[in-house]
Amino acid sequence: MDLKTLRESEYRKCAGLLAELLDLDGDTKEKIQKCFQRMGIRNFFRHLESADLAPETSGKLQSIQVLIEILDDKRGRI
Numbered sequence: 001m002d003l004k005t006l007r008e009s010e011y012r013k014c015a016g017l018l019a020e021l022l023d024l025d026g027d028t029k030e031k032i033q034k035c036f037q038r039m040g041i042r043n044f045f046r047h048l049e050s051a052d053l054a055p056e057t058s059g060k061l062q063s064i065q066v067l068i069e070i071l072d073d074k075r076g077r078i
Contacts, residue, residue: 011036022060028053 001009011033019029035044035051044051045065048058 008037011041014041018061018064022057024057028057 015029015033015036018024018032019026024032031051031053032044039047045061045068048061048065051058053061
């Protein structure tokens with residue numbers, strides 16, 4: 001499996017997990033996956049406003065972004 005195929009598989013898995021966690025519909029899941037493909041996961045969370053998602057979905061994703069940042073900070077201190 002080449003790197004591009006592996007990356008696409010991981011984007012699909014991550015979008016699926018987010019959709020399941022946040023109870024998102026299939027269209028929103030696909031939109032998030034396309035954003036991952038276009039800008040990567042880290043930049044997706046940094047630029048959520050450009051994803052053009054429903055306000056409720058954006059709010060939930062912002063909460064996840066905060067958790068990711070907290071975990072990154074803690075990992076950096078170890």
